[in-house]
Amino acid sequence: MSSVSLENVTKVYSNGYEAVNGLDLEIADGEFMVVVGPSGCGKTTVLRMIAGLENITSGTVRFGEEVVNDVAPRDRDVAMVFQSYALYPQMTVAQNIGFALRMRKVPKAEIDRRVRSAAEVLGITPWLDRKPTRLSGGQRQRVAMGRAIVREPSVFLMDEPLSNLDAKLRVQLRAEISRVQSRIGVATIYVTHDQTEAMTLGHRVAVLRDGALQQCDTPQVLYDRPANVFVAGFIGSPSMNLFEAQLSADGRSVKLGSQSIPLSQEVVDRHSALRRFIGQTIVVGIRPEDLPAASDERPGVEFKGDVELVEALGSEILVHFRTDAPVVVPEGTGALIDGEESPVKATPENDCVARIEPRHVVHAGDRFCFTVNPERLEFFELDSGITIWE
Amino acid sequence: MASVVLEQRPAGSPPGAASRRGRRALRIATPYLLLAPAAFLFLLFIAYPIFRQFDISFYDWHIFPGVANPFVGWSNYSHIFRDPAIRTAAWNTLLFLVITVPIQMGIGLFAAAILTDRMPGRGFWRALIFIPVITSWVVVAYIFAYIFADQGGVANSVISLFAGHTVHIDWLAQTWTGNAVIWLISIWKGVGWSFIMFLAALDGVPRDLVEAGRVDGAKEVRVWRHVVIPNIRPTIMFVLVILVIGASQVFTQVFILTSGGPYGSTETLFTYAYQQAFTFFSFSYAAAIASVMAIVVVGLSILQIHVLRSGDRS
Structure with missing residues (x-):
């Protein structure tokens, strides 16, 4: 068992494409770290560099105190679950699980014992004599897990292991992965593009964009205090509504289109850096769950929108609406605002989402009144997208 | 319904x-x-x-019309087992098969393994290996005949250069050197085909599988043994069967380079059958030889497929 640390790790491919840029990341022994980000953000490259399957252009990867930059994958004592499961098709399930032990010349009786033990943990004992081609997706995923845990590795790597499964199975196996990880208790790095997996599995979550680390913290901190608009937009489902807004000259209210939201002294004090943006355009973030119906009489001020679409999910209603305030969508690449490169971009659709209780009656075309609690607002710089806090 | x-x-x-x-x-x-x-x-x-x-093959058949073609039963077949020349031809064919097939497969697989997508200049090397496949057998055979000619041949000139004196080796007029040149041209011309087949097969091996093998602690040799080879087994089987069939029918290069000489010492079964048919007009005997060859090749192919499939199952 060991910790993993990445220090200023950069990966530039031979065609000049920079997949990872100066990444610093510490994964403690036994910690479950989820690396999340959109497609092409470099998360799989990070995992492959830790596994030794990809050379590092610059920087250092350590397992414990040992620098492993030039250590071959077979000597790193890592186990990896691939997105495709990568089960050896000509071998049975038992042979697949025991392969790594065979390569390490573990005695046959010991291999049998450990294979059976891993199979029992994952509930795959009945299939031990089957070939992978005769297994379902979920069964294959369990075998891939078995192959990884039987090794008792120092580091456990998982590359989007649930992405090929249907939604129901994904939820089931997510819980299983969590259970297995806490049981084996080794440093685990789990790559996914699914923020629900990231939030539910990770002790900490590292959010990547364009090969650069945006924020690394516990799921709750990522949700409550996103470091920038990208994290704010990426974490949470549906994602945070981001509006272009004008901070008033006295700094005591923000104007979203024609609607004004007063800011209490407490909010202004908490976001003391707001003073620097008085009279300027900033980005205001509101989570869909922080937009209840006005008739619920929650604390806050009224905020009206024209309903575009209603999605009744049984336990809640998702109301898609529009206001006259320009909406901002974080982009993977920079966009031009007033001729300047910026990580944020106004979207033409101006589509926002609110999550309200199912008892409300709302239809497309309605002018609906929500409540906004200024205490729950997030503020970001328009140009850099960075959060405005203390 | x-x-x-x-x-x-x-x-x-x-x-x-x-x-x-x-x-x-x-x-x-x-x-x-x-x-x-x-x-x-x-x-x-x-x-x-x-x-x-x-x-x-069951008649004493003549190509000329009006000549009687009496039924002779199995006599053409029994003659095969009494004919000393056919033993030499069979031995040469077997030797050709045993030497050229594994070497073509070995070089083809090795070249395919090293000329992967990561190899710089791979396009040039791939073309270089494959071009002989698409050139004419007759042209290539005549070029080799020139290279290994007794007088003024390239091979003798090069050896003379290193030896410091004029060397005259009559490559194509001696049993072993004649056979060696036939093997060489066959390997040189044929290796590109197995190379292309293996290149396609290796391209089809999922990268994840190979990497899983590496992460699982296997050294490169064992990754090949346990992951790559089992995945390209159908291609290996196909290449082996096709090469064995081709080697059993070796003809053009022998016919042009040595014509089976000297004294039938480089003769193969097909050049011998050809000679029987079109030089001595013993069509029935040639047909009997070809029939036995067909049965042997089909039997060999079935055996190979069976052996490789059982290996796959195990």
Whole structure:
């Protein structure tokens, strides 16, 4: 068992494409770290560099105190679950699980014992004599897990292991992965593009964009205090509504289109850096769950929108609406605002989402009144997208 | 389902039943109609000659019209086992097969393994290996005849340069050197084909599998043994069977380079059969040799497929 640390790790491919840029990341022994980000953000490259399957252009990867930059994958004592499961098709399930032990010349009786033990943990004992081609997706995923845990590795790597499964199975196996990880208790790095997996599995979550680390913290901190608009937009489902807004000259209210939201002294004090943006355009973030119906009489001020679409999910209603305030969508690449490169971009659709209780009656075309609690607002710089806090 | 019911009605079919029957007949006939041209050509140029070959082998058959072709039963076949020249031809064919097939497969697989997508200049090297495959056997054989010519040949000139004196090796007029040149040209010309087959097969091996093997602690040799080779086993089987069939029928290079000489010492079964048919006009004997060869090659192919498949199962 060991910790993993990445220090200023950069990966530039031979065609000049920079997949990872100066990444610093510490994964403690036994910690479950989820690396999340959109497609092409470099998360799989990070995992492959830790596994030794990809050379590092610059920087250092350590397992414990040992620098492993030039250590071959077979000597790193890592186990990896691939997105495709990568089960050896000509071998049975038992042979697949025991392969790594065979390569390490573990005695046959010991291999049998450990294979059976891993199979029992994952509930795959009945299939031990089957070939992978005769297994379902979920069964294959369990075998891939078995192959990884039987090794008792120092580091456990998982590359989007649930992405090929249907939604129901994904939820089931997510819980299983969590259970297995806490049981084996080794440093685990789990790559996914699914923020629900990231939030539910990770002790900490590292959010990547364009090969650069945006924020690394516990799921709750990522949700409550996103470091920038990208994290704010990426974490949470549906994602945070981001509006272009004008901070008033006295700094005591923000104007979203024609609607004004007063800011209490407490909010202004908490976001003391707001003073620097008085009279300027900033980005205001509101989570869909922080937009209840006005008739619920929650604390806050009224905020009206024209309903575009209603999605009744049984336990809640998702109301898609529009206001006259320009909406901002974080982009993977920079966009031009007033001729300047910026990580944020106004979207033409101006589509926002609110999550309200199912008892409300709302239809497309309605002018609906929500409540906004200024205490729950997030503020970001328009140009850099960075959060405005203390 | 409806059309089945209609088919069973003896009389009084509803209107439109006839056209439905016509469409059904056309649907059934379509695959056969599409197959017909190829089947016709196959029967005419492959099946019929094979049948005639077996047929002729039981007669003392003459190509000239009006000459009697008496039935001789198995005598052409029994002659095969008494003919000393055929033993040399069979030995040379076997030697050719045992030497050229594994070397072609080995070099082809090795070249395919190193000329992967990551290799700089791979396009040039791939082309270099494959070009001999698409050149004419006759042209290549004449070029090799020039290279290994007794007088003024390139091989002798190069050896003379290193030896410091003029060397005259009559490569094609000696048993072992003659055979060696035949093996060399065959390997040189044939290796590109197995290379391309293996290149395609290796390209089809999922990268994840190879990497899983590496992460699982296998050294490169063991990754190949346990992951890569089992994944390209069908291609190995295919290449082996095709090369064995080709090697059993070795003809052009021998015919042009040595004509089976000196004194039949580089003769192979097909050059010998050709000689029997078109030099001595013993068509029946040549047909018997070709028939035995066909049976042996088919038997060998079945055996190889069986052995490789059982290996796959285990």
